[in-house]
Amino acid sequence: MDARTIALDDSHGDVRIVVVRGEHDIYTAPALRDRLDEALGTGASATPPAGVVVDLSAATFLDSSILGALLEARRQALEAGIGYVVCLGGQPEPGVERILEITGLVPVFPVVRSLDEALGAARSAPADAA
Amino acid sequence: MSDAPVVRLELPARPEGVGVVRQALVGVADGLALDGAVLADAKMAVTEACTNAVVHAYDDEAGRLDVEMFADDHALTVVVRDKGSGIQPRANRTGTTALGLGLPLIAALSDTFEVRGGPGIGTEVRMSFTYERETDPVEDNPITGGPGPTGRWELDEDAVGGADGTA
Numbered sequence: 001m002d003a004r005t006i007a008l009d010d011s012h013g014d015v016r017i018v019v020v021r022g023e024h025d026i027y028t029a030p031a032l033r034d035r036l037d038e039a040l041g042t043g044a045s046a047t048p049p050a051g052v053v054v055d056l057s058a059a060t061f062l063d064s065s066i067l068g069a070l071l072e073a074r075r076q077a078l079e080a081g082i083g084y085v086v087c088l089g090g091q092p093e094p095g096v097e098r099i100l101e102i103t104g105l106v107p108v109f110p111v112v113r114s115l116d117e118a119l120g121a122a123r124s125a126p127a128d129a130a
Numbered sequence: 131m132s133d134a135p136v137v138r139l140e141l142p143a144r145p146e147g148v149g150v151v152r153q154a155l156v157g158v159a160d161g162l163a164l165d166g167a168v169l170a171d172a173k174m175a176v177t178e179a180c181t182n183a184v185v186h187a188y189d190d191e192a193g194r195l196d197v198e199m200f201a202d203d204h205a206l207t208v209v210v211r212d213k214g215s216g217i218q219p220r221a222n223r224t225g226t227t228a229l230g231l232g233l234p235l236i237a238a239l240s241d242t243f244e245v246r247g248g249p250g251i252g253t254e255v256r257m258s259f260t261y262e263r264e265t266d267p268v269e270d271n272p273i274t275g276g277p278g279p280t281g282r283w284e285l286d287e288d289a290v291g292g293a294d295g296t297a
Contacts, residue, residue, distance in 0.1 A: 023152070026181045027145040061152070063177045068229035071277045095170035102238055102268050103231065104276060 004028055006035045014050035015083070015122045017115075023061035029069050036073035040082060048080055051122025055115065057089025059096050067103065074109060086111045087118035135198040143195040143212060148180045151197050155208070158199050162206060163261045171239035171267075172259045176208050178232040179255040183212035205241065205258045213252035230282045237271040 004022040016039040024032065041048035054070060056062070070086065077084035086109040088097060100106050112118050137154050141147035152173050159169045176197075183195050196211040236243050240257040247253035278284035 023149065025145075025148050025152075025177055026184060027149060061173060061177075063174065063181060064229045064231040064235060065181060067231065068281070071229070072281055075277075075281070094167065095174060098170065099174060099235075102235075103273050108276060 006032050008035055008039055009055075012119060015053060015119050016049045016051075017053045017055050017119075019055045019058070020062075020066075021058040021060075024059065024066050025061070025063045026065040029065040032066060032069045033072070036069060037076075040073060040076055040080065042076065042080075048082055051083030051085065051119075052077060053115070053118040053122050054084075054086045054109075055089070055118070056096055057087060057092060057115070060093045062096050062099055064099075067099065067105065070109070071105075083122035083124070085109065085118045085122045087115050088113055090114065136201050137197070137199040139195075139197040141195045141197075143184050143193040145184055147195055148177055148184060151180050151195075151210075152177055154197070155199065158201065158206065162201055164206060164259070165262055168259050168261065168263060172206065172208065172257075175236045175239040175243075175257050175259075176210065178235045179208075179210040179257065182232045182255070183210060183253070204262075205260045207256065207258040209257075210255045211252060229277075231273070234271075234273045234283070234285065238268045238273050241267050 004024060005019075006021075006024075006028065007019045009017040009019055018032075018035050018039050020032065036052070036054075038046070039049070039052045052073070054073075074084050076082075086100075088100070088111050090113055100109075100111055105111070110121070112121060136158050139151060139154055141150060155173060155176055156169070159172070164172070180195060180197070183193075193212060196209075198209045200207040200209075233245070236255065236257060241260045241263065243255065243257045245253065245255050274286035275284045
C-alpha cells in the first residue's frame with residue numbers, strides 16, 4: 001500500500017510546496033487543510049509566502065474532500081494575494097488527472113505539468129480572481 | 131446478477147472506513163475482467179458514496195456503513211447503505227462545508243446509478259460499472275458549474291442530468 005503523506009517543503013525560498021503522496025480522502029483531508037494553512041502562513045506568527053505550489057505528482061488517489069481542501073486554500077491565497085498553483089507532474093496517476101479534468105478544475109487552480117513551471121507561475125503572479 | 135454478494139462489509143461510518151472499502155473494491159476487481167480505467171472510476175464513485183454516508187448520514191452518533199459488491203458476467207455492482215437522515219447538503223460534523231460534488235461524481239463515473247431513501251429510513255446508493263465500456267459515462271452525465279463563493283460546488287442548473295435517478 002502507498003504511503004499516505006502530506007509534507008511541507010520550504011526549501012524553495014519564497015514559494016512553499018505542499019507535497020501530497022499516495023491515496024487521500026476524507027480521512028486525510030483535515031491534515032491537508034492544516035498543512036495548506038501552514039504553507040499559506042495563516043497562523044498568528046507565520047509569514048505569508050509569495051506563492052504556494054501543491055505537488056500532486058506522487059498522489060495516487062484524490063476524492064472530492066481533497067478537492068474541497070485545495071479549493072478552500074486557493075480562495076485564501078487569492079484573498080491574500082499569494083500565488084497558487086497545482087502541479088500534476090509529467091506522469092500523473094490517471095485517476096488523479098481524471099478528477100481534475102472532469103470537474104473542469106485544470107484551468108481554475110491552475111494545474112501545470114512541471115515543478116519548474118509551477119514554481120515560476122506561483123512566484124510571478126497571484127492567481128487571477130476568477 | 132447472482133443473489134449473494136461477493137463482498138459484504140459492515141463498518142463504523144467513520145472517515146477511516148472509506149479507504150477500507152476502496153481496498154476491498156480493488157481486491158474484488160482483481161478477480162474480474164475490469165478495465166483499469168473502470169476500476170479507477172469505481173474507486174472514485176464508491177469513495178464518494180461512502181463519504182456521503184460518513185459526512186451526512188449521522189448527526190453525532192456512531193452509525194454503520196454497509197457495503198455490498200455483486201459481480202455478474204458484465205458488470206460490478208456496488209451498494210452503499212446507511213441508516214442516517216438523508217443526503218441533503220449541510221455543514222458536516224468536522225465543521226467544514228462539504229464541496230457537494232459527491233453525487234455529480236457518482237453520476238459521471240458509474241454506468242448506472244440509483245439513489246433511494248430519505249429522512250428516517252437512511253440512504254441507499256447503488257452503482258454499477260461495466261467491465262468493458264463502449265462509451266465514457268462522463269459524456270452522459272458531465273459535471274457542470276464550478277466552485278462557488280461559499281465553498282460549495284454550484285452546478286449549472288439547466289445542465290444537470292440524472293442527479294436523482296438512474297443515470
